Amino acid sequence: MAFVRRKQDEPIPPGDRRSRGRDLSGLVESLRSEDPAVRRWAARDLASYPEATDALFQQLMVEKVPSVREAIFTSLTLIGAREVVEGLMELLRSDDASLRNEAIEAMKNLPEAVSPVMESLLADPDSDVRIFAINILESLKHPNVEKWLIEVLRDEEHVNVCAAAIDLLGEVGSEMAIPALKEVRERFPDEPFIEFAVDLALKRIGES
Amino acid sequence: MTEISISDEDFQKFREFFYRKTGIYFDDSKRYFVDRRLSERIIRTGNSDFRRYFNFLRFQADGNELQALINSMTVNETFFFREEYQFKCLVDSMIPEITKGKQPGSRIRIWSIPSSSGEEPYSIAMYLIENWRDLDLWEVELIGSDIDTEALERARRGEYSPRSVQNLPSSLLHKYFTSLPNGNFLLSEELRQAVEFTRVNLMDPAQTRSYRNFDIIFCRNLLIYFDDVSRRQAAEVLFDALVPGGFICLGHSESMSRITSLFRVRKFSQGIVYQRPEET
Numbered sequence: 001m002a003f004v005r006r007k008q009d010e011p012i013p014p015g016d017r018r019s020r021g022r023d024l025s026g027l028v029e030s031l032r033s034e035d036p037a038v039r040r041w042a043a044r045d046l047a048s049y050p051e052a053t054d055a056l057f058q059q060l061m062v063e064k065v066p067s068v069r070e071a072i073f074t075s076l077t078l079i080g081a082r083e084v085v086e087g088l089m090e091l092l093r094s095d096d097a098s099l100r101n102e103a104i105e106a107m108k109n110l111p112e113a114v115s116p117v118m119e120s121l122l123a124d125p126d127s128d129v130r131i132f133a134i135n136i137l138e139s140l141k142h143p144n145v146e147k148w149l150i151e152v153l154r155d156e157e158h159v160n161v162c163a164a165a166i167d168l169l170g171e172v173g174s175e176m177a178i179p180a181l182k183e184v185r186e187r188f189p190d191e192p193f194i195e196f197a198v199d200l201a202l203k204r205i206g207e208s
Numbered sequence: 209m210t211e212i213s214i215s216d217e218d219f220q221k222f223r224e225f226f227y228r229k230t231g232i233y234f235d236d237s238k239r240y241f242v243d244r245r246l247s248e249r250i251i252r253t254g255n256s257d258f259r260r261y262f263n264f265l266r267f268q269a270d271g272n273e274l275q276a277l278i279n280s281m282t283v284n285e286t287f288f289f290r291e292e293y294q295f296k297c298l299v300d301s302m303i304p305e306i307t308k309g310k311q312p313g314s315r316i317r318i319w320s321i322p323s324s325s326g327e328e329p330y331s332i333a334m335y336l337i338e339n340w341r342d343l344d345l346w347e348v349e350l351i352g353s354d355i356d357t358e359a360l361e362r363a364r365r366g367e368y369s370p371r372s373v374q375n376l377p378s379s380l381l382h383k384y385f386t387s388l389p390n391g392n393f394l395l396s397e398e399l400r401q402a403v404e405f406t407r408v409n410l411m412d413p414a415q416t417r418s419y420r421n422f423d424i425i426f427c428r429n430l431l432i433y434f435d436d437v438s439r440r441q442a443a444e445v446l447f448d449a450l451v452p453g454g455f456i457c458l459g460h461s462e463s464m465s466r467i468t469s470l471f472r473v474r475k476f477s478q479g480i481v482y483q484r485p486e487e488t
């Protein structure tokens with residue numbers, strides 16, 4: 001047989017900083033290391049330091065390695081403070097599509113921190129941001145999701161934003177959404193897609 | 209047994225606490241399971257109600273009760289040669305790729321997490337002995353890890369019920385086990401020595417930091433107990449525990465692609481596994 005046990009006295013590989021002191025300033029310094037593995041581990045360990053939120057966002061703006069970016073997003077999600085949500089909201093305006101998508105994914109996992117800002121996101125002057133807000137609602141585990149979507153149907157002027165909300169109500173909506181769905185169809189009589197989407201949503205909810 | 213009442217609020221409070229400590233999230237459908245085990249621990253520790261027990265649990269300095277609670281809340285049901293197709297994949301597909309990049313005689317490191325009471329890592333050892341003819345040319349290090357200390361103790365003891373070994377061909381049962389008077393089976397000393405068992409909480413960075421340079425990880429039916437964020441966190445830990453080019457096997461109902469894009473999907477004839485890309 002060729003089974004062996006771990007050598008107890010195996011030295012730590014040179015350059016491996018995971019075994020060293022992991023205080024805030026050391027980790028923030030490691031976050032800027034040239035070695036992606038060191039940056040990844042620093043990002044991961046900084047999840048225990050809410051005060052590192054700024055440093056994590058700064059690194060995110062220049063970070064090119066997907067695995068490090070992913071670790072930064074996970075740590076920001078774990079920190080989950082108001083400052084994190086504010087930073088993620090800014091990323092929704094980024095030109096980098098993957099940053100935007102990752103910000104949306106992170107916000108989906110922060111229902112408590114995101115709910116206080118959801119109304120302002122849904123009222124953002126930029127219609128793209130309003131659509132991203134609906135993307136967040138798609139898997140946000142929060143009891144107000146349906147209420148927010150119904151408000152979009154009642155107040156929103158942009159047809160694409162309404163279309164996104166109708167689509168989602170087809171999945172998560174209840175009988176409560178039926179009147180708003182019928183009203184939005186009336187508001188956009190020249191948009192065959194809206195008519196089609198509303199009919200589909202009503203069918204899914206159970207009102208044909 | 210004395211009736212212990214666990215209110216909805218108690219359940220929520222406990223669920224949050226247990227999630228923060230372990231990453232394991234109990235949804236509402238697990239309510240009965242959680243209530244039953246919580247009641248057992250409340251009575252066993254001499255507390256009269258949930259509130260007293262919860263304070264005791266949170267502020268106990270040595271953390272022994274938390275460990276006892278983890279032991280009772282984790283599910284350890286497994287058996288030898290469970291999802292055997294992955295062991296075939298290990299020998300026929302993963303190991304040939306791993307050895308291609310190594311000098312003969314060097315070390316291949318395999319991690320089984322959660323190892324539960326040892327059935328999985330011992331199955332791997334047995335399967336390698338039986339099916340990999342070049343085994344003697346390499347050093348294979350097999351580590352089994354679990355969060356449950358009682359399961360680890362059972363793994364080290366190597367005594368198994370007839371149910372645990374029911375999937376084993378009788379030739380292997382006779383070759384590697386001795387029948388005990390109580391109807392159980394004792395694994396051979398030789399195989400018990402092939403696996404090292406360690407206690408690890410995958411959600412604790414201080415504990416997982418030293419787990420690295422693995423060529424292959426078996427992490428089956430663990431991530432299903434985690435919520436989305438913990439799953440992603442666990443996936444990142446597993447990513448760094450692998451060498452570039454290393455493989456990870458999940459349970460048949462699990463998919464790494466739904467958790468993260470860090471890994472490459474590899475489709476072998478025996479099944480799908482995930483690989484840490486070489487260039488990372």
